[in-house]
Amino acid sequence: MSEPAPTRTGDVAVGVDGSDGSRAALAWAMDEAARRGVAVHAITAYAGPDVWSTAEGLVPDARVLHDAAQREVAAAVEEVSAARRERGLAVPEVRTEVAMGPASTVLLHHARGASVLVVGHRGRGGLASRFIGSVGLSAVIHADCTVVVVRD
Template identity: 35%
Template sequence: MRREAAGMAEAGRIVVGVDGSVPSLKALRWAVRQAGLSGDTVEAVMSWEYPAAGWASMVPSMPTDFDPEKLAAQILDDALEQTLGEDGAAAITRTVRIGNAAQALMDRAGGASLLVVGDRGYSGFEATMLGSVGLHVTQHAPCPVVVVRGEAGTD
């Protein structure tokens, strides 16, 4: 039931973590379907951070035009278009943040109606364990959280 039909308050915002992994793309599809039911908008969030100290010594030389934020934005755009198609992707708000993924999601979830993340994507016994980002947001998010689980080939 749409919020307008039920006489409820204005539509809200669903925040979804997208890193290009299969579990995050499943979470994105789930969030878009939920938004279709609730009338909410969808905001896809991708976070990036530099690897721990010492990584630069492993790379012979960084190109002078290397822009990790631009690269992250392109990865997010590609993931949205490949998953939702061009028209579906156009309806999604995009946010790229530097820093820890769990913190970026927590920051964006303030005022949101829902936060959606994928699980770790492991199989077998490890499937019972939640990834560190999912674990953190389920314990500390300022709004309800959905962790999308399941086999890689199913929705």
């Protein structure tokens, strides 16, 4: 798999992981991109294959994991885009990026050059929902652009 280009300068980068929080973040990112007249760069990270084997002696294939992550981000983009079209809203250009690695590392690397980085809030209820998640916190601390954390 080749090294993809980081976000184009000025675009809105958003982390997408299939959660409700990331769909809310994607919707916010599309609103912001449409307002600014720029594209959305939807970024998904996935974990590499574990070094283990099944009873049949199979090791998960990295390409299968990559393709599954690509399908997941494409489905999220289509779902949020369809909702925008139903409301009569413009759908900005959306580029998707899928990369293997820790979510915070992948997101920060591929969001370089963005005008804003959008992440979903993954509250887990009760006291835990009052705190930002580890990916969101990493983005707030290390991103070289404005970071928006969206609640679903």
